[in-house]
Amino acid sequence: MLTRGGGSERFLGGMVTFGTFQFLGMRPFLGRVLEPEDFSSGTPPVFIMRYRTWLARFGGDHSIVNRAFFLNGKPYTLIGIMPPRFALGNRDIWMPVQGFADPPRRATRSCRWRRGGNAWPGPRRLLRFRRQGHP
Numbered sequence: 001m002l003t004r005g006g007g008s009e010r011f012l013g014g015m016v017t018f019g020t021f022q023f024l025g026m027r028p029f030l031g032r033v034l035e036p037e038d039f040s041s042g043t044p045p046v047f048i049m050r051y052r053t054w055l056a057r058f059g060g061d062h063s064i065v066n067r068a069f070f071l072n073g074k075p076y077t078l079i080g081i082m083p084p085r086f087a088l089g090n091r092d093i094w095m096p097v098q099g100f101a102d103p104p105r106r107a108t109r110s111c112r113w114r115r116g117g118n119a120w121p122g123p124r125r126l127l128r129f130r131r132q133g134h135p
Contacts (some may be wrong), residue, residue: 031080
């Protein structure tokens with residue numbers, strides 16, 4: 001949920017693993033895509049936004065890139081806007097699977113994923129955002 005001037009908005013978010021955007025051959029329209037350090041545990045949380053969402057909800061405002069937003073009460077930085085033709089899973093935003101780049105945690109999560117099926121939050125989540133420092 002993203003809060004603007006006392007109101008809030010819902011975004012459909014997805015989690016991606018390292019190299020997703022590079023594998024698909026997609027470069028950002030603005031900013032950057034996720035880098036290896038974005039997937040490591042303990043790094044500042046970041047996300048990428050869909051072009052259509054950026055235009056519809058932010059009027060194409062270039063200044064929102066590299067700004068902090070609140071996602072379910074936790075600050076995240078918007079690092080990039082994908083190009084108009086990109087729509088992975090019809091999501092509004094994408095975030096890195098934190099800890100995926102850490103070999104011990106990746107192996108543990110992989111095993112839990114196969115056995116339990118619900119160890120990860122899942123690819124479809126409604127996210128809560130609140131903008132920080134933007135009118």
